[in-house]
Amino acid sequence: xxxxxxDRVDGPAKVAGQATYAYEHWDDGQPLYxxxxxxxxGTGRITRIDTxxxxxxxxxxxxxxxxxxxxxxxxxxxIPFEYWRAFPVLSRADVRHYGEPVALVVAATFxxxxxxxxxxxxxxxxxxxxxxFAACRHQAYAPDSLIYGMIPTDTAVGDFDxxxxxxxxxxxxxxxxxxxxxxxxxxxxxxxxxxxxxLIVHVSSxxxxxxxxxxxSTLQIDPERIHIVTPYVxxxxxxxxxxxxxxxxxxxxxxxxxxxxxxxxxxxxxxxxTGVRPTSSQRVRLGAERDGRxxxxxxxxxxxxxxxxxxxxxxxxxxxxxxxxxxxxxRHRLVPLDLPRGEDVRAPGEAPxxxxxxxxxxxxxxxxxxxxxxxxxxxxxxxxPERGVPFSDRHLVECxxxxxxxxxxxxxxxxxxxxxxxxWMVGYGMAAAIxxxxxxxxxxxxxxxxDGTAVVRSDMTDIGTGTYTILTQVAADGLGLPxxxxxxELGRSEFPVSMGSGGSWGATNSCTALHRACEALREKLLxxxxxxxxxxxxxxxxxxxxxxxxxxxxxxxxxxxxxxxARNHPDGVEAEGxxxxxxxxxxxxxxxxxxxxxxxxxxxxxxxxxEIRLRRMLGVFSxxxxxxxxxxxxxxxxxMIWGVGAALEEEGAVDPRSGxxxxxxxxxxxxxxxxxxxxxxxxxxDGFDDKANVLGAKGVGELGICGAGAAVANAVFNATGVRxxxxxxxxxxxxxxxxxxxx
Amino acid sequence: MSEADxxxxxxxxxGVAGGTSTAVEPRRDEALPVLAITLxxxxxxxxxxxxxxxxxxxxxxxxxxxxxxxxxxxxxxxxACTVLVNGRxxxxxxxxxxxxxxxxxxTIEGMGEPGDLHPVQAAFVECDGFQCGYCTxxxxxxxxxxxxEMDAGWPSHATADVSSPPIALSDEEIRERMSGNICRCAxxxxxxxxxxxxxxxxxx
Ligand code: FES
Ligand code: FES
Numbered sequence: 001x002x003x004x005x006x007d008r009v010d011g012p013a014k015v016a017g018q019a020t021y022a023y024e025h026w027d028d029g030q031p032l033y034x035x036x037x038x039x040x041x042g043t044g045r046i047t048r049i050d051t052x053x054x055x056x057x058x059x060x061x062x063x064x065x066x067x068x069x070x071x072x073x074x075x076x077x078x079i080p081f082e083y084w085r086a087f088p089v090l091s092r093a094d095v096r097h098y099g100e101p102v103a104l105v106v107a108a109t110f111x112x113x114x115x116x117x118x119x120x121x122x123x124x125x126x127x128x129x130x131x132x133f134a135a136c137r138h139q140a141y142a143p144d145s146l147i148y149g150m151i152p153t154d155t156a157v158g159d160f161d162x163x164x165x166x167x168x169x170x171x172x173x174x175x176x177x178x179x180x181x182x183x184x185x186x187x188x189x190x191x192x193x194x195x196x197x198x199l200i201v202h203v204s205s206x207x208x209x210x211x212x213x214x215x216x217s218t219l220q221i222d223p224e225r226i227h228i229v230t231p232y233v234x235x236x237x238x239x240x241x242x243x244x245x246x247x248x249x250x251x252x253x254x255x256x257x258x259x260x261x262x263x264x265x266x267x268x269x270x271x272x273x274t275g276v277r278p279t280s281s282q283r284v285r286l287g288a289e290r291d292g293r294x295x296x297x298x299x300x301x302x303x304x305x306x307x308x309x310x311x312x313x314x315x316x317x318x319x320x321x322x323x324x325x326x327x328x329x330x331r332h333r334l335v336p337l338d339l340p341r342g343e344d345v346r347a348p349g350e351a352p353x354x355x356x357x358x359x360x361x362x363x364x365x366x367x368x369x370x371x372x373x374x375x376x377x378x379x380x381x382x383x384x385p386e387r388g389v390p391f392s393d394r395h396l397v398e399c400x401x402x403x404x405x406x407x408x409x410x411x412x413x414x415x416x417x418x419x420x421x422x423x424w425m426v427g428y429g430m431a432a433a434i435x436x437x438x439x440x441x442x443x444x445x446x447x448x449x450x451d452g453t454a455v456v457r458s459d460m461t462d463i464g465t466g467t468y469t470i471l472t473q474v475a476a477d478g479l480g481l482p483x484x485x486x487x488x489e490l491g492r493s494e495f496p497v498s499m500g501s502g503g504s505w506g507a508t509n510s511c512t513a514l515h516r517a518c519e520a521l522r523e524k525l526l527x528x529x530x531x532x533x534x535x536x537x538x539x540x541x542x543x544x545x546x547x548x549x550x551x552x553x554x555x556x557x558x559x560x561x562x563x564x565x566a567r568n569h570p571d572g573v574e575a576e577g578x579x580x581x582x583x584x585x586x587x588x589x590x591x592x593x594x595x596x597x598x599x600x601x602x603x604x605x606x607x608x609x610x611e612i613r614l615r616r617m618l619g620v621f622s623x624x625x626x627x628x629x630x631x632x633x634x635x636x637x638x639x640m641i642w643g644v645g646a647a648l649e650e651e652g653a654v655d656p657r658s659g660x661x662x663x664x665x666x667x668x669x670x671x672x673x674x675x676x677x678x679x680x681x682x683x684x685x686d687g688f689d690d691k692a693n694v695l696g697a698k699g700v701g702e703l704g705i706c707g708a709g710a711a712v713a714n715a716v717f718n719a720t721g722v723r724x725x726x727x728x729x730x731x732x733x734x735x736x737x738x739x740x741x742x743x
Numbered sequence: 744m745s746e747a748d749x750x751x752x753x754x755x756x757x758g759v760a761g762g763t764s765t766a767v768e769p770r771r772d773e774a775l776p777v778l779a780i781t782l783x784x785x786x787x788x789x790x791x792x793x794x795x796x797x798x799x800x801x802x803x804x805x806x807x808x809x810x811x812x813x814x815x816x817x818x819x820x821x822x823a824c825t826v827l828v829n830g831r832x833x834x835x836x837x838x839x840x841x842x843x844x845x846x847x848x849x850t851i852e853g854m855g856e857p858g859d860l861h862p863v864q865a866a867f868v869e870c871d872g873f874q875c876g877y878c879t880x881x882x883x884x885x886x887x888x889x890x891x892e893m894d895a896g897w898p899s900h901a902t903a904d905v906s907s908p909p910i911a912l913s914d915e916e917i918r919e920r921m922s923g924n925i926c927r928c929a930x931x932x933x934x935x936x937x938x939x940x941x942x943x944x945x946x947x
Contacts, residue, residue: 007868007869008868008871011867011871011873012860012864014873014876014879015851015864015865015867015873015876015879015880015883016852016854016855016856016857016860017809017811017812017852017880018811018852018857019876020810021810021877023810023814024804024810026808058775059775109794109797110797110805111794111796111797111801115796184875184877185813185815185821185823185875185877185878185925185926185927186813186815186875186877187814234875234876234877235874235877235927235928237927266817267816267817267821463875464874464876464928465874466874631871631874634874634930634933635874637930638874638928638929638930642929665816665818665820666815666816666820666821666925667818667820671925671927672931673922673924674917674918674919674922674924674931674934674935675918677929677931677932678914678918679932680931680932681932
């Protein structure tokens with residue numbers, strides 16, 4: 001059952017419009033509607049705020065500003081993952097970035113709330129802010145904190161300068177990546193229903209426990225009083241790891257009015273209030289022998305941060321494990337700006353980092369006149385090059401070889417700008433993928449009921465990742481049940497605590513915990529049966545027991561699970577399983593755990609307009625054991641397409657006068673649409689990583705992005721001979737480098 | 744049917760200024776642009792009073808509580824709100840409910856339900872044409888509308904020869920015609936596969 005391409009068990013509900021997201025509940029009657037009012041300056045303070053006109057507007061129940069908010073907890077910076085920290089809102093008169101909420105209007109209908117919002121009369125004293133990353137790059141500083149409280153910002157091995165200076169072939173280039181945004185299709189939304197002191201919180205969230213902790217510490221109430229409900233999440237991509245303004249504002253309003261209140265951010269607000277990937281400038285230096293072996297690698301990253309709240313994207317961290325080289329250096333530096341604070345956006349770190357490093361590797365391959373696949377194979381490390389520990393289950397070379405074969409890499413044009421099909425300049429590109437495999441404490445319970453069905457429960461979420469489906473498969477496998485006799489219930493804070501969906505760890509955290517829960521439940525059932533004189537299995541040695549087809553068999557004797565349970569546990573029988581923290585798992589000390597892949601892309605570039613079209617793309621991945629072939633492939637192709645967007649389309653443009661993202665909607669912030677995406681496929685190699693967990697599985701949700709954009713960028717170079725290092729690669733950056741138009 | 748028949752209910756305006764405290768009694772007595780209308784949704788007559796500013800999308804979601812139709816942007820930029828009006832696909836966020844009294848509106852809830860799915864819905868499940876599911880009702884309504892446009896011989900930007908129908912449903916045609924529906928999970932290749940499964944299973 002594990003690994004099979006089972007259709008999503010939540011699929012029929014989703015395609016029928018019956019899956020209910022945070023904003024779509026009426027259990028407590030008709031909620032009021034909150035509408036957020038955002039600051040129209042980038043830096044400064046509110047000097048006067050007059051709510052009288054808005055309050056008089058029809059249907060308005062309440063207007064909340066920083067004058068009205070109750071006392072709020074401050075973020076505890078000692079909590080390593082910020083998603084669990086308090087998130088105070090409307091807490092001060094100063095404005096720290098454009099669009100920051102300055103008021104909430106609550107009305108009987110959405111139309112009334114929206115109409116009243118512009119009637120809130122606000123005067124600001126604006127101040128000069130810093131919004132231009134390139135102009136402020138000289139202000140970069142070295143952060144003194146660890147990334148996520150655990151990863152050093154800087155590392156050095158050997159003597160980089162000496163190694164680089166004496167290398168016969170050198171690449172020293174700077175790449176820039178823009179502001180990018182998660183932009184899940186479901187807006188960030190929250191509906192709060194007050195019940196006495198308790199709050200039922202329907203919120204679009206990736207991590208239930210973090211949402212509860214963050215709300216409780218902000219509101220300064222007992223976490224047990226908060227009941228999170230989030231059975232379906234319309235995408236997160238990092239931006240729903242933590243709750244944002246909509247949640248705290250809905251909670252304040254619901255408590256003040258003692259009525260259900262719901263708040264959704266508008267698509268435009270989402271750009272300023274959630275999920276922005278920092279813009280970066282990355283210097284990559286590669287020094288190599290003439291045979292392609294690297295002697296020195298440096299990856300130095302400078303990125304923006306909000307001046308008041310630091311965020312460090314781990315952009316250079318996977319470079320530490322990617323290729324062998326005796327002399328190495330990685331660094332992260334921050335440029336303080338008056339822009340929204342960066343947040344984790346899908347594949348934080350690897351997405352922009354591998355865009356730069358895997359482009360630089362391509363540049364090195366051309367400098368050496370070597371096949372870029374071969375260059376990577378020559379630099380395969382035996383041990384993790386910085387930590388000195390062995391890799392668990394590293395199959396990068398197999399991914400490269402298998403991908404090259406399937407894609408037909410041997411027919412690539414070895415010279416750039418050498419293949420022409422009519423008006424199209426055609427090019428092939430490739431890049432390697434690597435992403436750390438993470439693990440975090442997670443509990444899952446499984447209960448067998450007297451009717452012979454199993455119920456799996458965890459506060460784990462399914463954000464489109466397939467959690468419902470893979471947990472169904474693991475329970476079916478663990479208890480010998482057909483999948484239609486397993487029901488999975490997720491996304492409620494009453495259920496056993498998980499670390500949610502993020503960091504590509506959700507699937508393996510929760511499936512490993514469930515696998516253990518099933519083990520414990522099997523032991524309970526066998527003990528029950530062998531002690532039960534009425535059981536056909538009475539007194540038999542449980543060592544040879546098999547759980548199949550909804551029953552237990554020992555030798556020739558067998559009994560159905562429902563008989564055992566109904567007779568001995570009429571209310572059902574339950575067991576819990578657990579996954580440990582990385583710090584409690586010695587494999588994380590003794591091995592470097594990653595998943596791997598190789599991307600291959602073919603593009604056509606219009607010789608006259610420089611329009612770039614993706615023609616086909618293939619990724620071959622190694623992720624240990626696959627839990628569901630269908631949903632894993634979907635995750636991987638989704639990630640690859642994010643890579644295409646990063647290479648060719650996505651870019652937030654900042655108004656240098658106010659720090660506003662001027663293209664803050666889905667018409668102007670371009671994301672891939674159907675017409676941009678031709679044939680994209682993902683293949684996963686058979687595997688089993690016994691160091692990762694008992695199931696041998698590793699995360700897939702972010703691996704697809706890692707390196708994908710670089711494969712496309714390298715294909716553009718191969719097609720045109722034009723190397724664009726300022727992402728995204730748009731036609732006006734390519735056009736000046738193209739040969740003159742044909743006559 | 745005229746608007747007078749529908750019983751225009753412009754309430755009289757009167758007003759006392761509310762206080763500046765944070766919680767005020769709502770004022771329902773000012774000029775509220777409310778109309779009583781009847782909509783035909785999924786074959787059922789639905790009578791309701793709506794603020795004339797209410798989009799068809801918000802009417803479906805918030806008044807009729809047919810929340811299968813999704814709001815992704817409210818600006819005609821994502822396609823999550825796609826429904827069929829008189830058999831044609833439209834963005835329901837870009838039109839007002841009061842404009843659709845004589846129309847037949849079909850939402851995802853009217854397509855099929857678990858156990859009795861529409862062929863396009865079933866193909867989306869089979870081909871994994873979605874992940875988070877939020878764009879999905881819009882993609883499915885759009886696909887149904889798009890297949891009808893193909894049957895009617897409407898050309899698209901991707902049609903090489905617009906002069907000689909029928910137009911073959913190539914992958915390029917599907918991609919071009921579905922580009923008004925964004926999927927941030929990027930299930931695009933699987934959505935195209937699902938539409939192909941349906942079109943190949945249909946009588947030509
Ligand atoms: S919600 Fe209508 S197009 Fe996005
Ligand atoms: S399935 Fe998530 S946006 Fe399309």
